Structures are given as C-alpha cells and as structure tokens.
Amino acid sequence: MSTFAEFRDLHHQAEPLLLPNAWDHGSAAALAAAGFPAVGTTSLGVAAAHGIPDGEGRTREQTVALARLLAPVPCLVTVDVEGGFSDDPAEVAELAAVLVAAGAVGINLEDGRAGDRLADPGAQAETIAAIKERVPELFVNARVDTYWLGLDSADPGPTLARAGRYQDAGADGIFVPGALPDLPALVDGIGLPLNVLYVAGGPSVLELGRLGVRRVSTGSLLYRAALGSAVAAATAVRDGSEPAGPVPGYAEVQRLIG
Template identity: 60%
Template sequence: MSGEFHALHQDGLLLLPNAWDFASAAALVDEGFAAIGTTSLGVAAAHGEPDGEGRTRAQTVELARRLVDLPRPISVDVETGFGDPAGIAEELAELGVAGINLEDGLGDPGHQQELIAEVKRRAPGLFLNARTDTYWLGQPSLSDTIDRAQRYAAAGADGVFVPGMSAADDIRALVDAVGVPVNILFQPGHRIEELAALGVRRVSMGSLLYRAALHSAVTTARAVRDGSPVPSGVPGYSAVQDYVVGGRRRGSGGFQ
C-alpha cells in the first residue's frame, strides 16, 4: 500500500478524509475515497484525552492495527511522535501503514530535520508528511514556513503539511519553493479545484468529520428531545454492521 499511497500524490490532488475509528474509516472506503487518514483530535477525544499531548500512542497503534485490514492506504497522525518518532514510525510500517503525519511542534527545525532523517532511515517506505504549525498557531510567517519545509524535504520528508495556510499567494509560493507534495488542510471557503490549480497535491479534512459527527449526534438528540423531525439520511443498524463486516474482508469479497 505504501507505493500506491506515494503514487496518489503524483498525479492530481489527493482528497484525504480523516477517520477516528474503524467504522468511520470503513464508511469512507465504501464512499470510494482512495486513501484514509486518521485525526489525532478524533482519536484522542474519543478516548477522553486532549489532543497534542502525546497520551494516545497505544490507542493510535491499536486503531492502525485495525485500519490496515481495509483495502486502502492508511496514513496515521502521530502528533509529534509520542516521544519516539522513529520508533512509532517503524512500528506502524511493520503493521502495513502507508504514511504518517509528524508535527514539529514549532521546535527547533534543525532538530526536526534529524528526527525526520532517523524516521526515514528506520521506515524508508513510509510516506512521511512533515507538518509545521507556523500558520496553525496564529503567527503565520511565509519565510519561516518555506525555510522549515525546505529543511524537512532535504532531510527526507516525502511531503509537507501546513495547516492553516489558506491565501492563494502563500500556497503558490510554498509549492514553488519545495520539491515535494504540499498538503493543505481544508477550510471553509476552499475549493478543491482551485487548490489543485495552485499545485497542491493533498487536501486533508483533519478533525472536520469528527466534529461534524459530534454536531450531528447532538442535533439528532435535541430533535428527539424536542419532538422535531430527526435528520434524514442516518444509516441504519444493518448498514453500520455492513461497514464493519465488509471492511474486514480485505481482498475476499469486501470493499473493492
């Protein structure tokens, strides 16, 4: 699956939805998405933990172990690496995961280069998507972003991810400055075809689907409580069972 995942970044734009459990991933496979990512917020929140604090390594690995049964490449968000970026990368690669997201936490970019190089040494087949939070944390700097992206690409990163970057001129400048696929986080107002025209190779949905699921759950519960119509389109019990059972039949009559 790793080679297939790499190839998905080379021709056109990969729209990557992010799941938080097996059923959500299987449903997205059934919808026809070419690859599935995970959302660290969704995984953490579903287990009662905060995101970004490195508390969900075990849960992340267990989810990955289940998701590789699906007939799609799987990319896993490992936050900043749970204190052992190369170790977690190697463990996930051995499970059959196709790629990882690795954040820099806005630490020293030189140190992050060393971590990236070690990850690629121990798990060379993984698609390593190197994330920097220069825009996500509210102090956007195009020059700092480009510097970090170039450093990470030079260290062996297969792609760079800049969540929060949305201005067309900034995106175009980043694409022109690095020689690896650029990943952008979908935000309201984005149009996929416009991002593709700017040279973006991957658009991730991040925690959007998980947050939308929470919203839908509360909206539905409120409708039942208030005697309002329940939203239409909710999958039935058997449909969810089919997602789970069908998703486990990799290569033997399940999702194709």
C-alpha cells in the same frame, strides 16, 4: 506496486488527493466504502474518543491501537502521530516501524508542540531522517505549524526554510495548515507535494489543485461534524421531530465492519 508507491502516486495525479480523516474502524470503513482510496486518522478524534486533550503527546497507545484496528479496512491508511510522542528520534522511528507493521503507509508528523511552541527544525529534521532510515517505504508528511500557531502570518520565509530542511531529511510531503493566503509562494518554494487543510468557506479541492496543492486533508472536520450531527439527532428526537440528513441503517453498519 507497493502500497507506499500507490500512496505516493496519489500525490501526483491530475487532481489533489482528498484525504478524509477517520477516528475509529467504523468511520474509516464507511469512508473506504464511499470510494476514498486513502484515509488518515485525526489526532483530535482519537484523543477526544478516549477523554484525552489533543496535542499533548498522550495518545501513543491509542494511536497504535487504532492503526492495528484499521488494518482490515480496504484502503490505504496514514496515521497522525502528533509530534511523534517523544523527543528521541530513535523512539519516533521505532513507533513508525510499529505502524508500518500494523499496515500504515504513511504518517503525519508535526513540528508544533504544546504551549504554542515550535520544535527546533534541526531536531525535527533529525527525527525525519531517523524514520526514513528505519522504514524507508513510509510516506512521511512533515507538518509545519508556523501558520497554524500564528507565527508566520506575514512572511512565508521561515516556513519555507523549515520545509527545506525536512525535505533534505527525507520527508515525502509537506503539510502547512492555515496557510491559504500564501499558497502561491509555498507552492513555488516547496519541492514536495504540498498538503493543506480544507477550510469550510475557503477554496474547493479543485481550486486548491489549480493553485498547485497536491493533498487536501479534512483534519478534525469529520469528527466534529459527526458530534454535531449526533447531538442534533438526539435533540430532534427529544423535541418530537425526526433527525435530518441521511442516517445509515443498522444492517449497513454491520456490513461495513463484517
């Protein structure tokens, strides 16, 4: 079975695929060692690690470099490419081919743009079609940012319309972050595995699965949690106490990357 088929099949199991998002080799290796069969990358983590704002299409080089860095990690890897780093479908398709050559089995491609705008759905569908023509065995998770940008809070119709166009173009999954209130309508109206963003205090992965969700991403949560834990540990040491929570030992980290 190809890695593409393996990754696709993870979206059709009894329980949703929980996809944790890594930002470097160490975080991906630790997640693989914890038993996660697949990890994604987080654009916020990649951008912040390089001192670049997220969502501005400025991290193509860093995104490709990370994909290559993750090649030895023993799990499937899907890459967050923001909006594709170009408005030219052929250029985005070539990026997809580079990522496949680096070992990626999927990408997450969003239709949100800087300035709280949405891409033209026809142009986005053209880009998806170009990717699938160039690298058919790449799982394209098409992200619809209507809810994320606060543009579809009352009527799921525009989201379903976009999802339908992306499906017709060849997308393998649809990602609608921020859409928890309208999940039943989206599950019923989308003919592909639905991916949502995990929200602390919201439904659990099992509860989302009962609603029909097939993939749950952690997004930037793990990166933000790691930042919070690092600052909390430094503060504890400064204040004369000990860091709370489990802390991997030096040798354990060495084994992860060895």
